[in-house]
Amino acid sequence: MMSLAGNVNNEDSSAIISYYKVFQGIELICYDMKQRQYTEPETKGLRHLYIDYCFDGRVEYKDSGKFHYLSHGDLALSQRDIFEGSRYYPLGHFKGIRIKLDLNLAPKDLSVFFEDINVKPEELCNKFCKEKGFCVIRENQGVKNIFAGYRNVPKDMRDGFFRLKLLELMLFLDNIEPQKTVAEANSIGRVRLAKDAGAYMSERMDQKITVNELASHFHVSQTQLKNCFKAVYGMSIHAYIREQKMKAAAVMLKETDIPVLEIAGKYGFDNGSKFAKAFKDVIGTTPKAYRANKIV
Secondary structure, three states: OOOEEEEEEOOOOOEEEEEEEEEOOEEEEEEEEOOOEEEEOOOOOOOEEEEEEEEEEEEEEEEOOEEEEEEOOOEEEEOOOOOOEEEEOOOOOEEEEEEEEEOOOOOOOHHHOOOOOOOOHHHHHHHHHOOOOEEEEOOOHHHHHHHOOOOOOOHHHHHHHHHHHHHHHHHHHHOOOHHHOOOOOEOHHHHHHHHHHHHHHHOOOOOOOOHHHHHHHOOOOHHHHHHHHHHHHOOOHHHHHHHHHHHHHHHHHHHOOOOHHHHHHHOOOOOHHHHHHHHHHHHOOOHHHHHHHOOO
16 A cells, blocks of 8 residues: 655745655655755665656756756656755756665566566666666656656545556556667756856846846856756746746735736836736736735
8 A cells, every 4th residue: 555654844845745655665756846955865875776757847966077957758767866965956946756666675577566567677777777877768758648647646546546657657668778868968167157147147137137248247158158058947048037037026926915017127027018928928827817816
């Protein structure tokens, strides 16, 4: 029987982590993070296969001095915890799932559950992780189909649903070739430039900063800045600052009585219609409707 092992609220209650025991030696962990950073508990010395899937947001991990990223629809397999230590969320939010298989405790062959699912976790680990220790599968429709419905399944259906979906995922992975997967890497210098630019803009959300001005400030070309930024944040500079401004505006709409036009002005908008359009593009509804419904 699957059991809920617990929810974790980190610091300002912006991190919710739920643990479920799916099978013996197999655990499913759901992440709903609304922060930039989270410290993952250490698991050194254990023989695990980790499978991480990103529903929403973006998460960074470091391997051999290089930085890699998972975005919406991406899947990572690793024989060690590539997120061990401090996880970084470039967009300030992340929703995802981790499946953790203890190779010492999990069934050696999943056919013990269904005769036709002749999948061995140890062989799966060797298939994807033997060469580099990890493997990333970029957005794949087959993977997306498997994870569809994970976040919305009713509580009284989770036991059977999670078990069946895990077996479906194992079968899917057993039947694809690892050479179809690619991991993108970025150097420390590129990552630092992008994060510094992101922080610089976040501190000046009431200003209109052009890419040219930003590039001049950091003494790099516009092309170099754009490429580095897109590699870390997964979106353009313009899209990033718009998203950050609208999310900050959403907090003000929810927590204060400041007029909508005044909030728009605080984030560099002198036109209510343009602000409303930008807000709806990012948040999904108009500022007035958001405030009226107090959507979280």
